Amino acid sequence: MDAAYVFRVRFRLDTQRGVRTAPRTFETVVEVPAAEPGEDGWLFFRDTLWRGDVNDERHARELAEDWLSVPVDSVSFSELRADEAYVEAMDAEIAEQLDLFNADAVYEVRHKYLGSSIRVEETE
Structure with missing residues (x-):
């Protein structure tokens, strides 16, 4: 299983007094590994x-x-970028613990938190 949360982050360089940079701010894409469903995190x-x-x-x-x-x-x-196995495992874990999400269905949980921002990648 493979999955990562993908964020766009704008950051800046804080320099010592008198030191200048150009540009001072940058934007990058950050991918944070997603914990396995049911595991800590x-x-x-x-x-x-x-x-x-x-x-x-x-x-x-x-x-x-x-x-x-x-x-x-x-x-x-x-987005949450994940392979099919991860999404299936996540859905199964959500289904077992719907009370944690104050929801009646897996779809409701996914929409409530992730909106439509899940990209499922095919595994090779």
Whole structure:
């Protein structure tokens, strides 16, 4: 199984006084490995996303600063990129724990947190 959360992150360089850079801000794509469904950290999407976007901009910037070790100005969620096996395992885990999501169906959970931002890649 393979999956990653994909974010677009705008960060800046904080330099010593008198040191200048051009440009001062940069944008990059950051892929964060998704934990296996049911394992520690697998609820990242529930705790971080809402309707396919970050649910708390400040928290998302703090996460990105930890990932990149630079000051972050903005973070936007792009997609959960996953293979079919990961999505099937995630759906099965969600179905077993619908009460964690205050939902009646797997589709409702996926839409509530990820919107339509899941890209399923074929495995070779």
